Amino acid sequence: MKYTENAPKLFMNTGTKFHKSLIYAMGVIKFSCARANSALGILDKEVAKAIEQASRELMDGKLDNKIVLDVFQTGSGTGLNMNVNEVLAERASEISGLKVHPNDHVNMSQSSNDTVPTAARIAAVKQVEEKLIPSLREIANSLRDTGDRYMGVVKSGRTHLRDAMPVTFGQELHAYADAFEHDISNLSFILSYLKEIPLGGTAVGTGVNSHPKFRETVVRVINEVTGQGFVLGNPFRGLRLLTDLLTLSGIMRTVATELYRLAQDFRLMFSGPFTAIGEIDLPSQEEIAGSSIMPGKTNPVTAEASMLIAAQVIGLDQANQFASNLGEFELAMGVPLVGHNVSTQVDLISEGLSKFSSLIVRGVVPNVEKMKRYAESSPALITVVSPLVGYDKASQLGKMLNKGLSIREALRELGFSEEKINQILDLNKLIKPTIQDKS
Numbered sequence: 001m002k003y004t005e006n007a008p009k010l011f012m013n014t015g016t017k018f019h020k021s022l023i024y025a026m027g028v029i030k031f032s033c034a035r036a037n038s039a040l041g042i043l044d045k046e047v048a049k050a051i052e053q054a055s056r057e058l059m060d061g062k063l064d065n066k067i068v069l070d071v072f073q074t075g076s077g078t079g080l081n082m083n084v085n086e087v088l089a090e091r092a093s094e095i096s097g098l099k100v101h102p103n104d105h106v107n108m109s110q111s112s113n114d115t116v117p118t119a120a121r122i123a124a125v126k127q128v129e130e131k132l133i134p135s136l137r138e139i140a141n142s143l144r145d146t147g148d149r150y151m152g153v154v155k156s157g158r159t160h161l162r163d164a165m166p167v168t169f170g171q172e173l174h175a176y177a178d179a180f181e182h183d184i185s186n187l188s189f190i191l192s193y194l195k196e197i198p199l200g201g202t203a204v205g206t207g208v209n210s211h212p213k214f215r216e217t218v219v220r221v222i223n224e225v226t227g228q229g230f231v232l233g234n235p236f237r238g239l240r241l242l243t244d245l246l247t248l249s250g251i252m253r254t255v256a257t258e259l260y261r262l263a264q265d266f267r268l269m270f271s272g273p274f275t276a277i278g279e280i281d282l283p284s285q286e287e288i289a290g291s292s293i294m295p296g297k298t299n300p301v302t303a304e305a306s307m308l309i310a311a312q313v314i315g316l317d318q319a320n321q322f323a324s325n326l327g328e329f330e331l332a333m334g335v336p337l338v339g340h341n342v343s344t345q346v347d348l349i350s351e352g353l354s355k356f357s358s359l360i361v362r363g364v365v366p367n368v369e370k371m372k373r374y375a376e377s378s379p380a381l382i383t384v385v386s387p388l389v390g391y392d393k394a395s396q397l398g399k400m401l402n403k404g405l406s407i408r409e410a411l412r413e414l415g416f417s418e419e420k421i422n423q424i425l426d427l428n429k430l431i432k433p434t435i436q437d438k439s
């Protein structure tokens with residue numbers, strides 16, 4: 001394997017190996033190309049059969065340890081392609097007893113410039129369909145279910161980290177469920193874009209050195225292998241632009257931002273238990289010690305781990321933005337990095353969503369009485385008095401509260417009866433559109 005042995009002298013040696021989904025996708029491509037070339041009569045059937053068997057082993061992860069070249073390599077991904085070609089040629093030769101050549105046979109009708117961008121898209125589709133969308137459905141469903149259960153639990157709303165009008169715990173959870181459900185819709189669009197593959201464009205998109213029917217034949221085989229409905233995209237676009245992958249990365253950045261916000265809210269509600277908010281309990285977090293020095297301390301470790309995952313996904317998206325700018329004319333030069341990053345992002349964010357869903361959302365126990373007490377104590381309740389007494393008097397009421405009076409005491413000083421005060425402070429009326437009765 002001359003290329004694979006010599007390349008590390010010029011590539012980086014960071015120890016960063018390609019994501020398994022990319023290696024799988026390269027196996028799909030080599031299997032499909034061998035079968036297509038054989039069907040078109042330009043590749044010996046025995047050689048093709050041996051390449052197919054070796055490619056199956058690559059797809060099954062049996063040859064992962066032989067894909068050794070670093071992610072930080074030539075920007076077209078030639079290093080990955082040649083590493084795969086040489087591994088498969090060696091293995092196919094062992095299988096068949098024939099001399100299988102890495103370029104003449106395994107790489108027939110292909111170029112690194114079309115195989116690696118295609119592999120990045122096949123890997124991304126596999127990851128999104130098998131991991132990301134299920135994990136998004138999982139957390140959206142858990143937020144819906146838990147929100148339904150606690151829709152009647154009233155708590156103080158907070159804006160600018162200050163007391164605001166009451167909301168329910170369920171309303172807060174449904175807000176995040178809605179966001180993640182929209183993310184699923186966004187992924188449905190980008191999946192159809194990602195399934196437009198440039199394979200068969202060879203070096204610059206023209207398809208030079210490939211059979212005229214190669215593209216339509218190979219995509220049919222790819223779909224037989226994967227069952228994922230890939231189509232022939234514009235090869236010139238697919239070779240020079242990675243914006244479909246970048247768009248996917250951007251959606252995952254959005255998901256990461258929402259997960260971070262959700263984790264931050266739970267972390268704040270869990271703060272305490274006595275010197276901070278302390279509105280919820282998270283029994284799942286008690287399984288490990290929260291501190292190496294303070295016995296009995298419980299920390300929101302799953303929420304914090306999710307926030308770290310979110311930070312990493314957002315950082316990888318920034319790298320993808322930069323790498324997607326690399327290249328000129330007929331070539332995208334950030335292919336290996338973007339392909340690796342996108343698959344890594346899917347792994348990270350899927351794990352974060354699943355763990356947060358099962359351990360935090362489904363395990364949360366609200367402190368109902370404390371939530372209600374906070375809601376009734378909020379100075380923001382002056383907002384509901386404003387339509388009754390006017391803005392100026394409501395401002396006076398606010399000053400009275402700042403001096404230490406409760407809102408009930410202040411309302412009494414303004415002449416409201418106990419019956420009216422109870423009516424005004426009926427929290428269940430304040431969590432939906434309401435016009436106060438001035439009578």
